[in-house]
Amino acid sequence: MTGVRQTTPLDRVAGAHDAAVLAVARRGDPVSRAELADALQVTPQAISKIMGRLMGRGLIAEAGTLAAGPGKPTTLYRIVPSSRRAIGLHLTRSRVHGVVVDLSGEILERRELEIGRLQPVPELIETLATEARALAEVGPGVLLGAGVGMPGPVDWSEGVYRGTSDPDPWRGAEIRRLLLEELGLPVLLDHDSRAALVGETWSQPGLLHDAALVLVEDGLGASLCLDGSIVRGAHSHAGEAGHTVVRMGGTPCTCGRRGCAQAEYQAALAAGDDDLAAQVLATIVVDIVRLVDVDRVVLGGRTVYAHHESSMNAIRAALAEGLHAEPWVHVEVMLSTRGTDLIAVGAACEVLEHEYGNPQALVGPGS
Amino acid sequence: MTGVRQTTPLDRVAGAHDAAVLAVARRGDPVSRAELADALQVTPQAISKIMGRLMGRGLIAEAGTLAAGPGKPTTLYRIVPSSRRAIGLHLTRSRVHGVVVDLSGEILERRELEIGRLQPVPELIETLATEARALAEVGPGVLLGAGVGMPGPVDWSEGVYRGTSDPDPWRGAEIRRLLLEELGLPVLLDHDSRAALVGETWSQPGLLHDAALVLVEDGLGASLCLDGSIVRGAHSHAGEAGHTVVRMGGTPCTCGRRGCAQAEYQAALAAGDDDLAAQVLATIVVDIVRLVDVDRVVLGGRTVYAHHESSMNAIRAALAEGLHAEPWVHVEVMLSTRGTDLIAVGAACEVLEHEYGNPQALVGPGS
């Protein structure tokens, strides 16, 4: 597949800088040319050119001036949230939770729909499309596309729900392609925990440079952001932390192994032992920290919402215990800023990220 | 810290392309302009310019022509291994194992030295410097620097051995700075498992795009290469897979927790239960695969060398069992190509990688 080159290397330089400026601007406060020059490691003159491009596209606008002492006052710039929109859909077996967000990731509208447990794929696509079309009505700005976040094995690059082994009507569904054909809009499909992390990184650019997000919904998932990039893996399949063994020979899991974190967590909850459940959560968090050295851990998901305080405390305690010999390692534990919208918002942010986020590698595929 | 800009964005484009060409050339077979153009997604004319730069630096040379049908025969190019050298030192509590490698990662010379268990830091630096100076005598080509790989918590970006909590004469040693001052050469310090993976990726470019290396020496470590980049983490501390809990409430570990993989592994070996030890290894491999979705697992290290066949079989069996519901996920399990030299060679390759390896991010620090 000798693909035709789409962008030149110089386009990529420009694109990377445009994305970097947007990331800084997204942090909220108006920024100056000098600040941006420092952040991007380019000259102020280059920032002027970059701003010219971005203002031409309507993504950035001037936001007044700031006089500090003598001399010409600094011109400030801000992002224009209303210039773009994206739809995000959180799909589970029992419902579809949808949002439209603006360029800054703020929610413009929310919708919720209960669905039948065994909706066949064509009907499911129709349901998703209907929700998306309703959401598309809301808000100003160019609509960029729709993102879908769902649990279970999901192949991001193929846009396919892989499914588990049970008889499953959705197994192998080409959700991205079908929904794209239905909507006529760009569509992205991703794992719920990865979508959630994309959402967190979008609205807090730079903060989650090395971070893990632990998602507790029906299952247990974890996504990673390492060195500023979301980890998706060789088969776009990363994030199945729920099938990490924390007790060899323990509770049997649906995956065939024993003592998976997810199985142990659910067994503990079923037995009413909330402390043990929190311990399981804390264990896999410490394991992740030891393995990939993230310095932020974000906790989110419907199930953990009720006892998030105790869960976070258990995680903090386990981190303190497991890292007592390495005092230079500090890990910040935080709750998702998005509440129960985190996956829907994250799915929408996948679209924003894809369009205006960090650039692909400078050099094409190495092999 | 408004650092002074060292490279311009255009330098980085050129540097990235130069590195990419070297990576393809390192695979061994002579390559043509057309192949490279396809791999880098640039025009053949651009490859000519890139080759001009690289040949000017002596890194690449012409390697004959290849006539295929009518028309001017294709010119082939190959890497010049003898143009550069790097020293690699593998440091443990009981010895120093050193190598010099050429640009292709081949060993030119090997040295081994037993050392006293509690050598104080200044003496240790002197020992390392002596070994490095002896190795520096061997082979042609420009000597680029020295890499040091060692177990335990190591901060790559600071070049410091962090140490564990025991009274430890090496704790906090600024090995990189001290050795640099002693040798007058660039020095890099890294964790043994990460160094080993750098070595594997250097000599097999492109193959280990998403891979894990499990290192079994005195302790148990694992390093990751995700999306083509070695994972070092927020505190340059990634890879402590040995302190991943595989049996909650299990064998007490030196780190303070119970049931860490390393503790369980060593306990099993001490009890003579090699099967159980292999199972522990297999468990953490599957956990890693589930979490970050690597499609290659490299096994290496002195301790696992004797029973590598059975260990690899156990890992393969565990992968087959743990992934039976996801038949599209294929994971290749392989043995290190470097035998017991893997860490020393890897440390040397850290230097090569730093000088000629994949480019830093296109845009400077995002914050």
Add this chain to the structure above:
DNA sequence: AGAGTAAGGCAACGCTGTTGCGTTACGTCA
């Protein structure tokens, strides 16, 4: 007002890879 200061624009520049076209070096066939 006038001097001093800092921000920002304009124009020329250096460097990337790209494009268009001519040259080189090979096979093939008359």
Add this chain to the structure above:
DNA sequence: TGACGTAACGCAACAGCGTTGCCTTACTCT
């Protein structure tokens, strides 16, 4: 032996990136 077709390759002009040097603008302070 020579003309022709073909494929690889080089040269020169080009577009577009950020950079540099210089000038203009806009403000404060005297």
